[in-house]
Each structure stands twice: as structure tokens, then as C-alpha cells.
Amino acid sequence: MDRTESMKPLKLLNYAQDRWYGAESALAPVESALTGETIAMTGSGGLDFKAMLDHARDVGGPALRRMTFHERAWMLKHLANAVMARKEELYELSYSTGATRTDGWIDIEGGAGTLFSFSSKGRRELPNGRVLIDGAMEPLSKGGSFVGQHVYTSLQGVAVHINAFNFPVWGMLEKLGPTLLAGVPAIVKPASATGYLAEAAFRIMIEADILPPGALQLVMGGVGDLLDHLTLQDVVSFTGSAQTAMKLQTHPVIARESVRFIAERDSLNASVLGPDAAPGTPEFDLFVKEVAREMTVKAGQKCTAIRRAMAPAEHIDAVQEALSARLARVRVGDPREEGVTMGALASRAQLASVREAVQKLVEGEARIVSGDPDSTPSGNGFFLRPILLRTDDPWGSPAVHDVEPFGPVSTIMPYRDLGDAVALANRGMGSLALSLFTNDAAVAEEFVLGAGAYHGRMLILDRTSAGESTGHGSPLPVLVHGGPGRAGGGEEMGGVRGVVHYMQRTALQGSPAALSAVIGQWLPGAAKPEGEVHPFRRRISELDIGYTLKTASRTVTLEDIEHFAAFTGDNFYAHMNEDAAKASPIFEGRVAHGYLILSFAAGLFVDPDPGPVLANTGLENLRFQTPLYPGDSMRVELTVKSKSVRDEERGEVRWAVYVYNQKDEVVATYDLLTMNTP
Secondary structure, three states, X not given: OOOOOOOOOEEOOEEEOOEEEOOOOOOEXXXXXXXXXXXXXXXXXXXXXXXXXXXXXXXXXXXXXXXXXXXXXXXXXXXXXXXXHOHHHHHHHHHOOOOOHHHHHHHHHHHHHHHHHHHHHHHHHOOOOOOXXXXXXXXXXXXXXXXXXXXXXXXXXXXXXXXXXOOOOHHHHHHHHHHHHHOOOEEXXXXXXXXXXXXXXXXXXXXXOOOOOOOEEEOOOOOOOHHHHOOOOOEEEEEOOHHHHHHHHOOHHHHHHOOEEEEEOOOOEEEEEOOOOOOOOHHHHHHHHHXXXXXXXXXXXXXXXXXXXXXXXXXXXXXXXXXXXXXXXXXXXXXXXXXXXXXXXXXXXXXXXXHHHHHHHHHOOOEEEEOOOOXXXXXXXXXXXXXXXXXXXXXXXXXXXXXXXXXXXXXXXXXXXXXXXXXXXXXXXXXXXXXXXXXXXXXXXXXXXXXXXXXEEEEEEOOOOHHHOOOOOOOOOOOEEEOOHHHOOOEEEOOHHHXXXXXXXXXXXXXXXXXXXXXXXXXXXXXXXXXXXXXXXXXXXXXXXXXXXXXXXXEOOHHHHHHHHXXXXXXXXXXXXXXXXXXXXXXXXXXXXXXXXXXXXXXXXXXXXXXXXEEEEEEEEEEEOOOOOOOOEEEEEEEEEEEEEOOOOOEEEEEEEEEEEOOOOEEEEEEEEEEEOO
16 A cells, blocks of 8 residues: 555455456455555455355365474475565555554564464474374373374364454464464454455465465455354354454354364453562553553553552552653654654544443543544544553552553553552453562562463563563463463463464373374383384385384492593482492482493494484483492393474484393483484
């Protein structure tokens, strides 16, 4: 859009069954947040929603499920690169939503960054297969021939994403990342007010020709009878108002089919100035800065923005003075103009909604101490200066805890003591985010114990972490985003946690051999075939799961133990003092060092010559089970537990290592990780 916005309105298109489709009837106008002019027409009339769902289930789902986690992860990276390559197109459109360049960066590059993060997580933390193992094997029989294993497999339905207007790119991509990584196709329904930006980002992904057919579809209007055709294999992920969420959740088909429903809804997030953070402390200044930032970034249209700011009663006047002064420096206007620090609200309806909410707060015993909800600071757009309210009786002003003005509005309020602050924070009845500004660890501990159950994410900010902090209102792809109660009770993102929302956990039972074949990982009790070729001489592609090397034995002498102690400096009594070791309730006398056992084990199983094994990258799950005494012998069984190719040059092999003594008792067990050539 150019500055004047005076051009023929865009006709936004749907993407159904791998084709672009323009609705011909029931089109709705979309206005520029900067001028109020109509800049787009949007609608979904004529779409066959049942056919869209069938296409996703019959074409998109099977194609995605044929891919491994790593293949899907690479797909996400390519999608992110496609968005980044054309980001300037999106920035130009983003201005019309009322967003500044900084706001757009959060939305556009933050969205791409979320895909990058899920791509990285998928390649580092998920197997290069199609089944995700959940936890350790559970022994179910005395002889070990019958075991259990929890696994996740991809749902065989469709994810319906109903997104909010405030972050049209990030809001779409943060849902698509875990969904596609799980192997589930999606139908995306953006909010109409900023749908033109979501449609542009969606178009970039389709034109990049990365996705398999049927993986993504787009609805640029109402969803018609789509919900009527959902099944138990489908997921609805919704971001928006509590009223709409409740309407969707009570849809008879969603209730009857037990359709998974993930909701992120209203949230009266709180920020608390700790009792130790008096004026003049770094924490006081950080608190004021953060509240002001959360009020003005994206014109306060953030689900995580600070709606309630709490301070010790003796500091509330200082907070008001400092915060009002900071807000007075905010320049509202066209975000493309130099010096503008806050843009417009996204729509005419949104501006009216914020003004109505402010009026309810005033009627509920709060008073405006900065800003004017009736002023129009810039042109014909949907502009509003930041509005700061105050209540001196937060327990007698219920509206400040119940009414969310989704814009540049926050209410400051005093608390009596830390217990009162905890209770006030929790009075919001569930939030997405809370921040606490304190340099007192005891305060932080008490607050988390008292308030943690009511808030999805808690930021504890002090002078040591502020320089690198991402702030109160920034959801991160590696951390869960969601909250209890009023916030919807759902969760998104959180790394792999977000992926499994689109998968089914199943408890498998059977023999170790059968379950090993299913999950692609060797389980204790499954076959351990041997061969003439040392496993370190084989590439990943040449290694079979379960392939095992059984070594010769080595006797551990008292001289070995004493030499190891002298060489390493580890003279712990159990290794060097016979009488003290015998007096121990654990040992019968001096024992070999655990790390001596590991070192000797490596000496027994390592093939020293250059080959496919590039490096030892770590040990996991190390346990010492039986002491090894002077004169005992030890041998090793090294088994290919799992393997994963990371790229064309390297991958990882996980080896199950068992160390036995001369009685075939397990002395030690651990997982060895090596970097190998594919």
C-alpha cells in the first residue's frame, strides 16, 4: 500500500484444494488502519468446506506423514527462508495494519524465526523417523519378554487454525510450525481486519513450492459449515476473544467428537514491582520502561500486554509520575513517518472496543491519569494515545481485573504486602504472562509459589538479566505460550511440547523385538546380532539397529586403581582406603573408580583407526550398578540403539553400552553418542 492508500481495493483470495479461489459474493470491506479507506475486499462465499477437509485428510495428511520429522523440519526452514527473502513486501503491507517497523519485525521476522526454531528443534530433538518415543521402556514381565512403550504418532486429520488480527504473520506461523512438524495439514483462517497481510505471507509460502499438495489451505472469510465436518482426528487451535472461544468449544460436533481444542483468549496480564524495588533502583526503572513498552508496542494490541501494573502503596505515586512522563514522549501517527513510535489500532471496531473498555474501567472506580480516549491524535485513521488509569482500591474496583482494553491501556494499582500482590495478580483468574521486578531471590521464590498456578509464563527481571531479556510480552518458540482460566487453558509452542498437541500418545505392549521394530530403536531384550565388521567401520546407512560388538575381557588390578588415582588426583577413600571402604554400607573393600571403568570400557570397544566415527559427542543416562573390585574382570557389549542423519555430512549414532563383570552382572550402563558419516 502507498501512503495515500488511494488505490483499487485488493480482492483477497482463498486457497482451497491447491487452487486460488476468489469469492464472488458476500464480500466484506477491509479498512486501512491509517486512513480508514477501504483497501481490500474479503470473503469465502462459495467454498466447499467439506471438500477442503477431505482434501487435507486424503492428500495433505498422507503426504506429510510419509515424511520423517527431519524432512518436515527442513521444510519449515525452507518456508522461513522464503518469508525472509520477501520480507520487505510484507513490511510495506504491515504499515496499513497500523504497525511500526518494530511491530512488523516482531510479526514478520518473529514469525519466520519461530519456523527456524521449530526446524532446529525438529532436527536436534526428534528422530529421523515418523514415531516419537515418549519416555523409557516399561518392563511388564519378570522375564523381560513383555514390555511397554509410550509413543506419539501423527493425527490423521486436519488442524483448523483460527487466528487473531494483531499478529497476522507470526500468529499464523507459530501455529503452522508445530502442526507441520507433527505431520498434520492445516486450514488457516486469518482475522479479516489484517487478513491481507496473512494472505500475502501465505502466498509466499505457496509460491515457494516447498509444501506437498494438500498441506495448507486458506479461508479468507467465514468458515461456513466447516466445523460440522470435524472428526476425532482433527484439532481446532483458536486465538481470540473468550466469547468466541466458548461459542466454538460448545459446537455440538466439537463436543460429540471430542475434537481437540486449543484456546488462547482474553488475559489481564499483570506486572508487579517488588517490595524491594524502590525509586532509584534499577528494578524500578526497568518496571516503568517495561510497562510503557507493553502499552505502546503494537499499540497495546498484544495478548501478553501488561493490563495491570502493581506497586507497593508507598511507591504508587512515583510509578504514576515516572510512567506518565515516559508515555508523554510517545509520538502517535503514521508509522512510516520519522519519529513516530506508536501506530494505529488495527480497525475501526477495535478503536471503538478500546474506548468502550476504558469507559467501563472508569465506571468501575478507576480514573484516567494520562491520555484521553476521546482524542484523535492523527488524521482519519484509528489512532489513540496511550491511556494510563489508576485505582487506589484494587479490591473495590473489580472491573480492572475483569475488563480487558485490547489497546494502549494499563491500570496502576497499589498493594499492601507481597501476599496482597500475589492475590491481586491471581485475581485476573488466569493469564498468559506475568512479570515481577525484584532483586530479592526470596521475594521471587515466594511469588512463584503463590502465583505460578495462575499464569502460563512468569518473567522475573532484575538488573543482572535485563540486558539480555526478551521482555514481558514476547512469547518464545522454545517456551510454552498459553495460560489457565481466563487465558483459555491451552498451550502452544514450547518446542517439542507444541508438536505433540497434534499427535496421539499410545501405550504399546509387546515383545522387545516387536516394539523395537515399530519405534526404530533397540530395546533391552531385543535381538543383538553380531558381525565380523567392527561397528565403528560402518557408516550410519550400513548400521542396523541392534548390531552389537561383544568385547574381550580385561582384569582390573589394584595397581590399575592406584595408578588411576595418582594420575587423576581422585583419591576418594572408597578407592584408596581398604578399612574405610569396608566400613561403608555399600562396599566390601576398595573398588575401581567409575571413570576408570568408563575409560577401560572405551579401550575395549573403540576401533582406533580413522573411519566413519568422527567424534564422541557425549554420554547420557550413566548408571553404576555393581562395584568392580580389584581382581574382577570387565567386558563390554556395544549395541546400536538408534541412529539419525542430520545432513549430508554427518549424523548421530546412539549406542547402548553395557559393562559386565565376570559373573555377567551389570557393572555400568550408559548411552554413548557419536558423530558419524552417513
